[in-house]
Amino acid sequence: MSSQPHKPTPAKFPTAHGSDRELRADARRNREQVLRTAQQLFATEGLGVSLDEIARRAGVGPGTVHRHFPSKEALYLAVAIDQIEQLVAEAETLAATDDPAALFTLLSRMMANGAENAAVKSALSAAEFDLRTAAPSVAADLTRHVTDLLDRAHAAGAVRHDLAAEELMALVAGAFAAIRHAGAEASPQRSAHIARLILDGLRPQPR
Structure with a gap:
């Protein structure tokens, strides 16, 4: 009389509750x-x-x-996206305030961020990476917050009336180029001075 071979019961290893979550x-x-x-x-x-x-x-x-x-390129892209996410979080904090000049605070931070990450942005451009394509939702969130803060600044008369959101984003990109052209990426003082010159042009003009 033959008997079926004994099948061992699979071992069960103890797991701590929530260990996957902690990992x-x-x-x-x-x-x-x-x-x-x-x-x-x-x-x-x-x-x-x-x-x-x-x-x-x-x-x-x-x-x-x-x-x-x-790859290095994957890290460059992740660093750039992470920086935009931090700017979005800062924009959300500024949106919760009643400060009509919050737009200028955010723009200053965006320009400083661009100066700090100029090398990464240049590498992405050289590799033909477009952040608006690689991370469309994050880029759109930042643009939306800039637009909302611009609307608030317009209502308070804190910014020149003829400034549109598209022009504002173009000026921020232009600030990055100006900081690079001046070789001021490694100098927070010089890059901040260039940013102030650009931002002063956005304020209401005396009549």
Whole structure:
């Protein structure tokens, strides 16, 4: 009389409640740390810094960086999108205030951000990456907040009446070009001075 071979019961390993969630949270923290570190190193040391060096400075293993960002271009793009997301969050905070000049606060930050990340933006342009195409919803959110703050500034008479949102976004892009042309990317004081000159032109003109 033959008997069926005994099939072992699959082992069940104990798992801590919420461990998957904690792993995801840990992975998010690592990714954010890599992005912050990369942004700082690109701004201060240039784009030549290696992924392994970014990992070392961020306090994570090289595999963590390569897993999230398989190439330098992917990291450039992620840094740029992360910076826009931070600007959107700042715009939302400003929108919750009653300050009619909040538009100028946001524009100053956008121009400073552009100066800080000039190398990354240049690399993306050289690779023919368009952030409006790569991250359309984030770019649209920022444009929407700028438009809303511009409407508030118009209503309060804090900005010249003939300024449209499309022209404003073009002037911000022009500010990035002016800062690069002046070689002021590495000087917060000089880049801020150029930004102020541009922003002063947006204020109501004396009659």
